[in-house]
Amino acid sequence: MTTKELATLIGSLNELDPTAVMEKLKAKRTLPDISKYRKQYDVHLHETLEPAKRPDKKIKNNDNQDDWVKVNRLAFPMQKLIVKRALSFLFGSPVKLLCEIEDETKQLNEKKVLDSVDQILFDNKSNSFNRKIARETFRSTEVAECWFAVSKDEKHEDYGGISTNFRLRVMAFNPWDGNELYPLFDETGDMIAFSRAFTRDDDEGKKLEFFETYTEKSTILFSKKESVWQITTTPNILEKIPVIYAKQDEVEWSDVQWSIERLEYLLSNFADTNDYHAAPKIFVTGKILGFSKKGESGTILEGDKESKAQYLSWDHAPESIKLEIETLLRFIYSFTQTPDISFEAVKGLSEISGEALKMLFLDAHLKVLEKREIFDEYLQRRVNLIKTFVGTLDVKLKPVASKLRIVPEIQPFIINNIKDLIEMLSTAVQSGIMSRKQAVTLLNMVDDVDAEIEQIEKEEKERNTSDILQPVF
DSSP: OOHHHHHHHHHTTTTSOHHHHHHHHHTTOOOOOHHHHHHHHSGGGOGGGOTTTSOOEEEEOTTSOEEEEOOOOOOOOHHHHHHHHHHHHHHSSOOEEEOOOOOGGGHHHHHHHHHHHHHHHHHTTHHHHHHHHHHHHHHHSEEEEEEEEEEEEEEEEEETTEEEEEEEEEEEEOGGGTOEEEEEEOTTSOEEEEEEEEEEEOTTSOEEEEEEEEOSSEEEEEEEETTEEEEEEEEOTTOSOOEEEEEOSSOTTGGGHHHHHHHHHHHHHHHHHHHHHSSOEEEEESOEEEEOOTTOOSOOEEEOTTOEEEEEOOSSOOHHHHHHHHHHHHHHHHHTTOOOOOHHHHTTOOOOOHHHHHHHTHHHHHHHHHHHHHHHHHHHHHHHHHHHHHHHHOGGGHHHHHHOOOEEEOOOOOOOOHHHHHHHHHHHHHTTSSOHHHHHHHHTOOSOHHHHHHHHHHHHHHHHHHHHHSOOO
């Protein structure tokens, strides 16, 4: 749909059938199969736990009657682990805001805009919110966030000193919670509208249907009451779609789903085998004359001279099963670029350097680079939207906010070796290839870099003065 066609459609809302309008806004989009993803993600819903997929075994008891023996049904939350590790490496460290303020004549206003953006993100707990967004993308294949202004009774100046009674808030839209997402793009790939279908329960527990659409000009709410759709339109003062949308082709574990199912099948069968054969068994030929008492040392069986007893040993241990289990685990970790950082995997490692840690997590960091194809653009759109809101709160800041370049930068999670990092930065400063300010910034151990530099220089000056005044014998 083109922008012109969308404008014509919105302009004719009162003349058209609401159902037909909503179908056009959906643009015949195929929704992700959330029920399938939920069964794979939730360990309690795995197929290996279903009696229909893995039925109990029928055997003959001592009375030659049919009896049923419960089989082992084992399931493992590998899908959840893959998602957790991926989002932890992607957003385990806070996203940095990079901004160079160069225009001295506009420096104060640029600082106001930057402080406002930073405070709005802080108020909305962006660090944890980023992880929520990543989780929904990885397990649902898509997610959206919607920003909206909330009017408060009292004014505040938290946003860069701007006096306002508005607060900017954000909420996530994800299919996992029952939302149907319908982004609408024009012929150039730009999103010209975003719609969401959802239901809510009224006070009597009845399901109410809603369909809301966000455009640059307005927000349109379709609400169904007593089988009749009603339409409410609200102007969009931001003049920008207040929704950011992210999508990936498949869930995070899609390439190894078969491996996980095979692993659960093998381990369930292996558990059954252990139940039958783990305890020692004795095979007897001939006639048994008697047993020893429980706990009695010495002979445990008595038989005639023709009898023979021997333990049944597992001469051919299931090495092939063990090999397949280990191979499947390696495939699952490798194909999803998920590092195995369990205690068993790392307990043999001695103290290693920072560079060695980077190599250990190299595959996970390469995966972060791939995910940045989605989230660099996503986070940049978020910042641009917040800048627009700041310019709306204070019209004097609008030209500055639109031109100020604020770039969010994702910092992949890494366990830093502080000793190695300090030595490296100290060497760089002493050799003259890095400033002290940059070194303190990269060390990331203080909140106010400028204040820390000032304190360091003050202490150095005091030490130098003390050294000069010390008597020499």
